[in-house]
Amino acid sequence: MIKPGLAIFATALMLSACGGKNNTGGKAEMPESAPSQAMASNQAKVAAALSAAGEPFETLTETAFTATPAELDTSILAAEAAAGTLKPMVPAALSASLQTHLAAVRRARKSDQRVDLALASIEGFRRIVSAVPGTPAVPIDVSLLDYAGFRYDADAQAKPPRWDDMAAATTYARERWANISGLAPLAKLRTRFDDGLTAMEAAVKAHDVTRARAAAKAELDMVDELETAFQAPN
Structure with missing residues (x-):
């Protein structure tokens, strides 16, 4: 039988050992709010990036019937660049869908089908804005x-x-x-x-x-x- 004094001392040692380290190998635990704050911050960045990326697609649609060929080419490049900026932060399926719509834009541009160009671009816009989180x-x-x-x-x-x-x-x-x-x-x-x-x-x-x-x-x-x-x- 352990004497009361020794029991108290042993318990204190055990509590000290457990309290001094955690399951991460002795590193200080992150506050519980930190992961949610990080997620919220990342969500805000993704939302801002998606909103910004949608604008070139909308502009391309809006000017599809009035822009000169050179202006169209510039707008298409802007939409392609916007889609590229999203690739590291959005699901692969969304990036693939945008590439499909941009390919349709390029085909329509080559054949000078302005209606098809506008529709392909606005479908890209729809996919982007539909993905905005939060x-x-x-x-x-x-x-x-x-x-x-x-x-x-x-x-x-x-x-x-x-x-x-x-x-x-x-x-x-x-x-x-x-x-x-x-x-x-x-x-x-x-x-x-x-x-x-x-x-x-x-x-x-x-x-x-x-x-x-x-x-x-x-x-x-x-x-x-x-x-x-x-x-x-x-």
Whole structure:
């Protein structure tokens, strides 16, 4: 039987030995909050990189019908460079998808198919913004409404217009809008945006290109207003 004094001394030694080292070989333990802080910091960097990378794809789409060949080539290079910056930080599947869309952009550029170029580029934009992690100040659905408007407008400029895909783009926009239309920052814009989507749908039903182009422009302009509403101070 161990005497009480020896037992206390032995226990103290054991506690000292256990407390002085940890399972990492004696290194000080990281505070529990450190991993989550590191993850949050990395997530913010990835989100910022994705947002920045989406811009050249959007610009390429927006200027696809008006840019000179030299300007198009410059915009394509910018989109390719943006995709390259993402490669070390995004899943391989996303990088592969972007390369597929960029290859389609290059083919369309070679054959001077501006509609196909715009659509391939905006699909790349969609893949990028859909991958933004976390909860950005401006919801991802706002960017996807941008995508829907550009897709619809590109289809409207095809010869003949791609009415079926324009209808699909409008349905997609309705789904994205349903996700955010009830949010408080959009209260003053709700009716106008609903009406804008209705105008897009009506133009498709009427097979009216002029109305469709006007409705697409109005929708894209209103998306800018949605972004501003979410960025406004509370």
